[in-house]
Each structure stands twice: as structure tokens, then as C-alpha cells.
Amino acid sequence: MAKADAVPDVSPTPRHQHLIVTVYGLYARSQDGTFAVADLIQLLGDLGVESAGVRSSVSRLKKRGVLVSLKRGGSAAYKLSPELEDVFSAGDERIFAPRRAQKDDGWLLASFSVPEAQRHLRHRLRTILTRVGCGQVSPGLWIAPGNLADEVEHQLRRAQLMEYVDLFKATHLSGGHIDEKVGQWWDLPSLEALYTEFLARHQPVLQRWEKHEGESESPELLKQAFADYVPMVTQWRRLPYMDPGLPEEYLPDNWHGLAAQELFTKLHALLGPKAQHYAMSVVASN
Template identity: 55%
Template sequence: MNTVSGAEAGSGPGPLGKVQPRQLIVTVYGLYARDTDGWMSVASLIQLLADLDVEAPTVRSSVSRLKRAGLLEAQSVSGAAGYRISPETERILRDGDPRIFAARRATVDEGWVLVVFSVPESERARRHTLRTQLTRLGFGSVSAGVWIAPGHVHGEAESMLARHGLRAYADLFRAGYLSAGGGDGDALAAKVRSWWDTDRLERLYAEFLATHGPVAERIANGAPVTDRQAFTTYIGVLTDWRRLVYLDPGLARELLPDAWSGTHASELFDEMHARLAGPARRHVARVRAR
């Protein structure tokens, strides 16, 4: 009988192996701790990360770093040691949910959001933070102080600027593209390729499909999957997908190369989410009930 092994399910080598344990911990907390006021016991977290081949000492040191960074807060519940998501982390996770689970693909006629900024040389750290956060939201760079994204990213940009105290350094504009030829699609598509590294995005989407597609096909063909295997597979798929959707702001399909794997990658993630999220949650519930 064909089954999905632990390695095939995402707990072995591959993109998941490149992920820092801290990222896995944030993924686990984001998916499951919010069901219980953001809290999870250390014992449960260690067991769940063991399923992902992360050893207990590594979990403890990673949690300590997340605590120092203000992402987690130590808290005991009914005598059990654990950590809860900080209010700021809760808000970041909540803001990120639509991008991960309901990623939007823009249309050309919805326009663009521009962030125009100027940060004094004496505040280079703020400039670095601003550029880092714009990159994280998938903005492309038109020039040093002008960055661009599809119009629907406006709300995320506003939230980011306020959260990091950067609103005084940046102005936001809604814009339409006007070229010498009247804004034709070929000219705009060429600009998009200069503002974003679409070749790299294509390679990453193709890697996502190559990594997770075979397992998805076996599951779709009826290969038995235990709840634990569903958990390890789902965490691997979601962690890889989360990184992709923050590199791709949802550029309009007609502005992208003809051979674009992003559409198929999105369909694959939706399929895996539908098949695995429920069994994975059952596994987590059993671990937390011990």
C-alpha cells in the first residue's frame, strides 16, 4: 500500500530543512496557539517540533530568542510553563492571514500604491528598517526613495509604517501607469520586470511545485496519511508558501511571463490546505491534551 512517509511529508530534507526553527515555532503558534488565547505549553511545543525533527534544546534556545525579540511572552497556565504570543505578534499574524490564506492577484486597472520616502543620513537604521519592511511586503523598487506595489497592498503599507514609527518619513500615493504610448501593457510589463525579479519568483514557484507536488499527487490519489504526517506536511507547505507570498505582492497575471508557475503553486497550496489542515489540527489537539 502506498503511504506518505515522514520525509515525504515534509519533516526531512528540502526547503523545510532550510527554515530556521524560530520560523517553524512562529508558524506553529500562528496556526494553533491563537485557539487558546495565544498560549502553548513548552512541553507541547517541544513535542510538535520533535515531529519536525527539531531537538528540544534547539526549541528552548529559539523560544528564548523569540522572547527577547518581543514575539513571545513567558506565562504559566495551571502550573504548566509556556509562552503566549505577544499582542504585537498577534496583530502581525492577523494582518498576514489574508495574504497567506486568500492571496490576491491584482488587475491592471486597480492601479498602484507608491511609497515615496526620505530618511536623513543620521537615521540610517530607520531607512534600513523601512526598506526591509517594504521588501517584506513585496514592494518593488522604482528608485532609491520610490517603491511600488499593486493598489491592494495599501492597507498593509499603512499598517507597517504606523507600527514601526515611520509614517513621518514616507508619503503614500495611489497611481496609474501612463507611458508615452498611453500605458500599453507591453511597456508596463517591461517596467514590472525591472521593478521585481520575476525570474527569481518564477524559479521559487517552480521549486515549490517540484517539492510539494509529488506528495500532493499521492494524497490526491488516495495514499493514506496519518494525522501526524498531515501535520508535518502541512507545516512544510505553509512555511514555504508564507515565504513566497511575501515576495510576490500579487502582480497582475497579464504583466507576468507567459510561463508563470505562481498560478499552479497557488492552486496546489489551496488543495493541500483543504486536505491537510483538519487532520493536522487533530494531531496538535492530541499532543496538547497529553
């Protein structure tokens, strides 16, 4: 996350639209990317969202091109836009299978120049670089761990912006400690605050579920797993994009991102299958 850009909304109480996107990303792709409106209302109702809020949020997502409306078995339904399938697939890897960079990975440099007449593309470029986890060295020079090279190039090509960008693999040769430079290129304190908030909100959830270990998976227990899991994933899923996955040697002491990643991994393993079972049971019953 570059210092020049505002921190994305990762509030502990996710917006309705964010919850809907998470539900689609987790469960709709096994249903051809489609949910009947009734299914969506029930699932979001289990997360505390009233039906009017679901319909309003779905309408906004439709206007943004995230969802498209259709009929399924004579009933109203919404489907993920086919254009976003590769976005969700890439997100699966970034969110559920992250890889922290090693020192030997080196650095990726992205140098860009945009004509003044197309300055709107400059903002788009910076937005993409920020979302993929790049830091800012100077206005036209951005940096990321070398292991992100393929992803950065893919995102820039997808946005048809590569003609303005040159990418380089690099080694840091200047004097001084690289961790000091890292603190200039990325806003680590803001990211640390978000990880701390994630831990504060979801550590108690893990502790509560550890007490249920060994219990039979009753319908109510599965429903509670769904209600805990989806907001947790919703809060988490932006963080791996904001965090470049820097080598541990370059991170501040007691970096909470490592503990937050461990917590997410445990909750995903514990609650993910239960939440999946519940969501599919709702879809099958309607």
C-alpha cells in the same frame, strides 16, 4: 521583492524557529496564544526536531520578543507576544486569502525622504516596503499594485514612519510595455526560482495524499498530515509577502507562481483540517 534586497530565507528545509512560529500561528491562538513546553516539544518532535533544538529555538524567539514565558497550571509555557497579534491576523489574510491585483487597480507609489542624521530609518523603511511586496523604481520611490495601499499604509503607520513617506495612487502613462518595467522593479527570476522549488518539493506530497483519499482518518494518518502540512506552510508563508500579486497580464509566460498558489490551496484544504485535529489532540492529551 525589490532587486536591491537579498532574497529571504525560504529554504526547503525550514529552520526550527520558523517551524515554531508556524505552529504558534496555526494552533496556539485557539489556546490563548499559549503552549505548554511539553506540548511544543511533542509537536516539534513530530516534525523531526529534537527537544534540545526546541528549547534553544524558543530561547532565541524569547530574546527577540516573539514569545514570552509564563506558568500554566504549574507548568512552564510560552505565549505569543500580544504585540504580534495584529501581525499574525494580517498574515492570515495575506497567506490564506490572497487576492491578485487587477489592471484596473492601478499603482501605489511610495515616495520617501529621510534626513541623513536618521539614515537608520531609511533601511527600516526599505525593509518594510520590501516585505509588503513593493518594488523599487528608484532609491526614494517604490511601487506596488494599487490593491496593497491599505496594507502598505498600515505597516508604515505601525512602524511610525509615515511622516517620512508620501503615498500616491497612480496610472502608468509612459510609452513601452508595462511588463518590461515590472521586470525592472521586481526581481521576478529569483521569485520564480522559489516557486519552482516549492512545486518540486510539494507536488509529490499532493500526489501521495491523493492516494489516501477515502481512507479513514487514523491517528497515524493525522500525524502524517501534520508532519506534511506545517513545513509546507512554513515554506509558503514568506512567498505571498515577497510576491506583490501583480496582474496576470504583467507576469512572464508560464509563471510558476500561479501553479504554486493552486498547489498550496489544494494542500491547505486537504491537510489543514487533519493537521488541526492532530495538533489539538496533542494539546488535549497533556
